[in-house]
Amino acid sequence: xxxxxxxxxxxxxxxxxxxxxxxxxxxxxxxxxxxxxxxxxxxxxxxxxxxxxxxxxxxxxxxxxxxxxxxxxxxxxxxxxxxxxxxxxxxxxxxxxxxxxxxxxxxxxxxxxxxxxxxxxxxxxxxxxxxxxxxxxxxxxxxxxxxxxxxxxxxxxxxxxxxxxxxxxxxxxxxxxxxxxxxxxxxxxxxxxxxxxxxxxxxxxxxxxxxxxxxxxxxxxxxxxxxxxxxxxxxxxxxxxxxxxxxxxxxxxxxxxxxxxxxxxxxxx
Amino acid sequence: xxxxxxxxxxxxxxxxxxxxxxxxxxxxxxxxxxxxxxxxxxxxxxxxxxxxxxxxxxxxxxxxxxxxxxxxxxxxxxxxxxxxxxxxxxxxxxxxxxxxxxxxxxxxxxxxxxxxxxxxxxxxxxxxxxxxxxxxxxxxxxxxxxxxxxxxxxxxxxxxxxxxxxxxxxxxxxxxxxxxxxxxxxxxxxxxxxxxxxxxxxxxxxxxxxxxxxxxxxxxxxxxxxxxxxxxxxxxxxxxxxxxxxxxxxxxxxxxxxxxxxxxxxxxxxxxxxxxxxxxxxxxxxxxxxxxxxxxxxxxxxxxxxxxxxxxxxxxxxxxxxxxxxxxxxxxxxxxxxxxxxxxxxxxxxxxxxxxxxxxxxxxxxxxxxxxxxxxxxxxxxxxxxxxxxxxxxxxxxxxxxxxxxxxxxxxxxxxxxxxxxxxxxxxxxxxxxxxxxxxxxxxxxxxxxxxxxxxxxxxxxxxxxxx
Numbered sequence: 030x031x032x033x034x035x036x037x038x039x040x041x042x043x044x045x046x047x048x049x050x051x052x053x054x055x056x057x058x059x060x061x062x063x064x065x066x067x068x069x070x071x072x073x074x075x076x077x078x079x080x081x082x083x084x085x086x087x088x089x090x091x092x093x094x095x096x097x098x099x100x101x102x103x104x105x106x107x108x109x110x111x112x113x114x115x116x117x118x119x120x121x122x123x124x125x126x127x128x129x130x131x132x133x134x135x136x137x138x139x140x141x142x143x144x145x146x147x148x149x150x151x152x153x154x155x156x157x158x159x160x161x162x163x164x165x166x167x168x169x170x171x172x173x174x175x176x177x178x179x180x181x182x183x184x185x186x187x188x189x190x191x192x193x194x195x196x197x198x199x200x201x202x203x204x205x206x207x208x209x210x211x212x213x214x215x216x217x218x219x220x221x222x223x224x225x226x227x228x229x230x231x232x233x234x235x236x237x238x239x240x241x242x243x244x245x246x247x248x249x250x251x252x253x254x255x256x257x258x259x260x261x262x263x264x265x266x267x268x269x270x271x272x273x274x275x276x277x278x279x280x281x282x283x284x285x286x287x288x289x290x291x292x293x294x295x296x297x298x
Numbered sequence: 299x300x301x302x303x304x305x306x307x308x309x310x311x312x313x314x315x316x317x318x319x320x321x322x323x324x325x326x327x328x329x330x331x332x333x334x335x336x337x338x339x340x341x342x343x344x345x346x347x348x349x350x351x352x353x354x355x356x357x358x359x360x361x362x363x364x365x366x367x368x369x370x371x372x373x374x375x376x377x378x379x380x381x382x383x384x385x386x387x388x389x390x391x392x393x394x395x396x397x398x399x400x401x402x403x404x405x406x407x408x409x410x411x412x413x414x415x416x417x418x419x420x421x422x423x424x425x426x427x428x429x430x431x432x433x434x435x436x437x438x439x440x441x442x443x444x445x446x447x448x449x450x451x452x453x454x455x456x457x458x459x460x461x462x463x464x465x466x467x468x469x470x471x472x473x474x475x476x477x478x479x480x481x482x483x484x485x486x487x488x489x490x491x492x493x494x495x496x497x498x499x500x501x502x503x504x505x506x507x508x509x510x511x512x513x514x515x516x517x518x519x520x521x522x523x524x525x526x527x528x529x530x531x532x533x534x535x536x537x538x539x540x541x542x543x544x545x546x547x548x549x550x551x552x553x554x555x556x557x558x559x560x561x562x563x564x565x566x567x568x569x570x571x572x573x574x575x576x577x578x579x580x581x582x583x584x585x586x587x588x589x590x591x592x593x594x595x596x597x598x599x600x601x602x603x604x605x606x607x608x609x610x611x612x613x614x615x616x617x618x619x620x621x622x623x624x625x626x627x628x629x630x631x632x633x634x635x636x637x638x639x640x641x642x643x644x645x646x647x648x649x650x651x652x653x654x655x656x657x658x659x660x661x662x663x664x665x666x667x668x669x670x671x672x673x674x675x676x677x678x679x680x681x682x683x684x685x686x687x688x689x690x691x692x693x694x695x696x697x698x699x700x701x702x703x704x705x706x707x708x709x710x711x712x713x714x715x716x717x718x719x720x721x722x723x724x725x726x727x728x729x730x731x732x733x734x735x736x737x738x739x740x741x742x743x744x745x746x747x748x749x750x751x752x753x754x755x756x757x758x759x760x761x762x763x764x765x766x
Contacts, residue, residue, distance in 0.1 A: 108348065115356040123353070126345050195367050253331070260341060297341070 050079045050272040056091020056104035057183050058207040059132065059226040060261055064292045065104060071288055072279050079272060085207075088183030095264055096120060101273045103264040106132065106226070107183030117266075126262045127269070129280050131295035133227045133245030134188055134257040136238040137212065139219045144168045146239030149256055152192050155222060158199025163220065175202040176211045176223035184208075188224055191257045224257075228293030250295045261294070326351060368415050376409040379763040381435060385702065388754040404435040408456070421460030422474070424490070425453050432486040432698040457490050466502035470495040477525050479555050479569040480612055481629040482697035483663040483684055489695060491549070493529035500524055519559040527551045531575065531694075548576045553610070568613040575606050575692075605639035606692050608632065624668045627682070631661040636689035644688055644738075644750070652738045654689075658706070661690035665711075676717040683710050685734055688750055699757060701731035706750040708734045721765045729757040 054065060062085050069081040084090070091103030092113040098120075109117075109124050117124045136152060138144060147155070147166060154160040155173055164170040177198055178185040185204075189195055205211045208229040215221035216234025227245050230237050237244050240256055249255035263269075269277045279285050286296040330344040339347070365372060381404040389398060405427065412422040426434040429452070436451050437443070445451060459472030470477070473492035476485055500522045532547040553571030560566055614627035633639065636659030640646040646654045665682025685708040686696065693705055701707040709731030717723050732754040 108345075109352065111352055111356055114349075114352050118353065118356050124349070126349055128342050128345055252335075260345065262345075 050076075051082060052079060052102065052272055052276055053082045053094070053100045054102045054104060055084045055086070055094040055100040056102075056264075057088045057106045057261065058085045058178075059106040059182075059184055059228070060104040060129075061085025062207060062209065063228055064130065064289065064294060067288050067292060068276075068280055068285055071284065072276055075279075076275070079276075087179065087181030088186075089181040091264065092117075092124070095124060095266060096122060098122070098266075101265070102276070105183050105262045105264055106259065107187045108262070109264060123267045124264050125267055125269075126264055127277055127281075128260040128297055129263050129277075130261045130286075130289045130297060131250050132259055132261050133250040133255050133295070134184060134191065134224050134259065135227055135230045135245050136240060136257075137215050137223050137225055137230060137235045138238050139215055139217075139221050140234055140236045141219045142168060142236070144238060146242060149192065149241050152240060153194060153196070156188070156193055156198060156202070157196045158201065161199075161201075171220045174214075174218050174221045175199055176205055176214045176221060177202045178208075178211070178224075179204040179206055184224070184226065187259050188257070191259065192224075226293075227295070231293065247290075247295045369413050370416055371414045373412045374410070375412075375766065376407070377763055377765040379406040379761055380404070381406070381762075382758075382760040383435075384758045386756045387702065387752055389752055402437045402440075404437050406434040406436065407453070408434060410457075417462075418464055419460065419462050421472075422457055423455070424457035426456045427451055427453060429454050430488075430698075431490075431694075432488045432703070434488060461495075463497075466499040466506050468495075468497040470497075477527060478551060478553050478571065479525075479567065480610070481627065481663055482700065483629040483661055483686065484573075484608070484610055484612075484631050484691055485695050486697045486699075486703075488698075491527065491529040493527060493548075495525065495527045497526075498524045521555070521557045523555045525553045525555060525571075545576065550574055550576075564615065564617045566613070566615050568611070571610040573606070573608050573610065573692075575604075605635040605642060605689075606633060607635040608691065609634060619668065622669050624666070626666050627664070629661075629663040629684075631691050633659045633687075633690050636687070639689040646688075646738070655735065657735065658688040659690050661686040661696075671715050671717050671723050673720045674717050677715065679712075679714045681710065681712045684708065687734060688738070699727075699759070700729050701752065701755040702757070704731075704750060704752045704755065706734045706738065707731045707752065707755070709755075723761075723763045723765075725759075725761040725763070727757075727759045727761070729755070731755045 052069075054061070054069075061083055065083055065085070066081075069083060073079055073081070084094075085104070088103075088105040088107050091100065091105050092109055094100035095103040096113065096117050103124075105126075108126065114124055136147065142163075144163070144167060151160065151166045155166070156175060156177070158175075160166060161173055162170060163173055175198070177188070189198070203214070205214065205223075208225040211223040211225050212229055212232045212235055215223045216232065222238075227250070230245075243249055243255050245255050245257070250258040263277055263280065265273055265277070268274075280289075281297065283298075286298055289296050327348070330339065330347060333339045334341055334344050382401070383404060384399075384401045386399050408424060408426040410422065410424045412420070414420045427436040428434045434456070436445065439446050439448075455473070457473050457475065459470055459474035461468060461470030461474075463469065471494050473490050474495065475490055476487075477495045477497060478485065501520065527550070529549040529551070530546065531549050534546050536545065551571065551573040553569050555567070555569040557565060557567040609632045610630065612627075612629040614625050616623065616625045618624065636656070637654050640654035640658055646652050646658075648654060661684070663682055663684035665680060667678065667680040669678030670676060671678050684700065686701075686705055688706040691705070693703060696703060696705075700711060701709065709729065711727065711729050713725060713727035715723055715725035731752075733750075733752060736753075738750065
């Protein structure tokens with residue numbers, strides 16, 4: 030049954046529904062929870078014959094869907110792994126990235142936490158478990174509760190590379206399905222610490238910790254002086270074409286990039 | 299193809315060539331980032347180059363080996379040796395279990411992985427054929443070990459260790475290469491003892507502790523190191539009241555290694571040391587050489603490691619002769635508890651049996667060596683003479699090739715080796731040994747202890763060894 034659904038989806042993706050285009054977009058929660066749905070709504074307003082099927086369950090799921098040919102676009106907050114490129118090549122596919130927005134991974138704390146900033150070294154020590162008590166970084170004594178994304182997340186992988194010298198997360202870290210769940214948990218827990226994309230920092234109960242004196246903002250993210258800056262991507266099979274190209278072009282247009290900025294990301298241009 | 303596209307692909311090709319076939323996009327990430335910062339490329343163009351690089355890598359068979367992030371270097375290597383061996387033994391007592399004459403075709407495989415980690419940590423692993431501690435030789439088609447009829451062979455862990463070190467201190471734990479300066483008079487070269495080792499470069503340590511700079515003495519003409527090893531020879535169940543020897547058998551070995559450059563081409567090394575065992579019951583079978591053939595009290599049981607307190611004194615003078623490296627070497631072992639061991643283990647009480655002699659407690663070796671085997675065309679020869687008294691050394695550790703590891707023997711070892719290529723060495727070695735004392739209890743040699751039950755032993759080995 031699952032196979033039949035996949036085949037049907039693949040047919041729909043490749044041929045399009047009669048008289049209507051459906052774009053299947055899967056992958057990153059960072060992009061797919063807020064930004065891409067808003068872009069899709071704006072796009073549909075101009076292209077009423079296009080419908081969208083968006084699933085935001087982590088960047089890895091976007092690559093898997095592209096390789097299975099059950100999605101037109103794979104949203105990703107990280108670059109494709111060599112294993113994913115190889116898997117695509119084995120099926121005759123060519124994963125091509127398009128940068129659609131810049132993001133900064135923000136370190137968030139409970140708003141009651143007296144700490145205002147951390148060093149990069151302290152961030153690494155906290156998330157790897159080398160430091161387990163807030164008193165070690167100048168805070169009130171108390172066990173640190175770590176909230177991270179789950180392993181399907183591109184942010185999970187990016188943060189390991191950008192902030193943790195590729196070391197493993199602390200065994201005590203609690204893995205959340207999305208940015209909003211991390212925000213929710215940290216807002217509830219005075220000892221909590223987590224990381225989220227820039228678009229998710231405007232929430233009550235949390236605050237953003239400066240890293241080496243820098244908080245994520247547009248100019249620091251764009252010129253990469255904020256340490257946890259990263260591009261976010263649409264991945265397609267080869268150069269975008271048809272409705273896929275039209276939506277990618279819309280995302281990169283002035284109108285699309287304005288939405289990017291409104292949601293909280295940093296525009297490409 | 300557009301001009302920018304051509305430029306990008308040219309850049310990608312340049313990056314690939316610059317990094318070799320193993321180039322990954324992430325390897326070139328810093329360069330791409332710099333090009334973006336300089337506005338040579340846009341972020342999207344850099345991303346296209348990255349994607350090209352990853353795709354190129356994905357379609358190549360190079361650079362696919364993934365290593366742990368903690369590894370700073372890894373060396374994989376090994377060797378396969380083919381050997382023809384002919385043993386001829388003239389036993390005193392005809393009931394000896396074993397062979398009086400035998401020719402064998404043998405194979406030995408060793409696979410090594412040595413790694414270094416950040417922060418001064420290091421380690422290594424070795425796998426090899428045959429469980430014997432003192433030999434990795436698998437006799438081809440050996441019906442005695444069930445290898446007849448083209449059977450496959452087992453592989454064993456012969457090294458597994460890690461350690462930490464700085465300029466003057468090295469600590470190692472596990473089954474490891476022999477850390478001592480020695481010859482095969484005392485230690486068979488195949489044995490990898492297991493336990494703990496501490497090495498201190500005393501000159502560098504003194505320098506580091508007094509000046510905080512251990513590199514000051516690096517050009518010294520003198521070297522002085524202390525090596526201490528604590529090795530687990532046999533682990534026993536201390537809580538088993540029915541076990542008479544319910545303590546572990548540990549070997550403690552300490553050595554001071556001193557060397558001095560007498561001239562630019564002459565170096566003297568001496569390494570006095572001391573080794574002794576805690577008393578312990580060797581309840582597990584000891585494998586290897588003579589020990590594997592004779593499960594008797596010298597190797598197996600509550601007296602196996604009793605009364606072995608051996609003073610050792612190996613050394614050499616190395617120099618250059620006619621453009622070749624040369625060495626005069628020696629070794630000496632003297633068991634200070636030899637008289638007790640002679641009576642307890644070998645039954646020499648001087649009343650009802652033969653008397654113990656101080657000659658039994660002494661082992662010594664003297665020899666010369668010319669040449670070395672490093673690259674194609676290199677050759678070397680060696681010759682030495684030795685005497686090994688009945689109680690002088692631990693028969694579990696001494697060379698299993700000379701006289702098949704038997705004690706109360708004396709004789710010569712001569713050999714020659716030639717490098718056919720950098721990695722392929724042919725060698726011929728001949729051992730001729732005959733008994734040291736001929737008046738021991740039970741005849742010319744000791745009938746009760748088969749380890750000393752030989753009048754003469756000749757061994758010929760012809761080797762072809764390929765390293766990789």
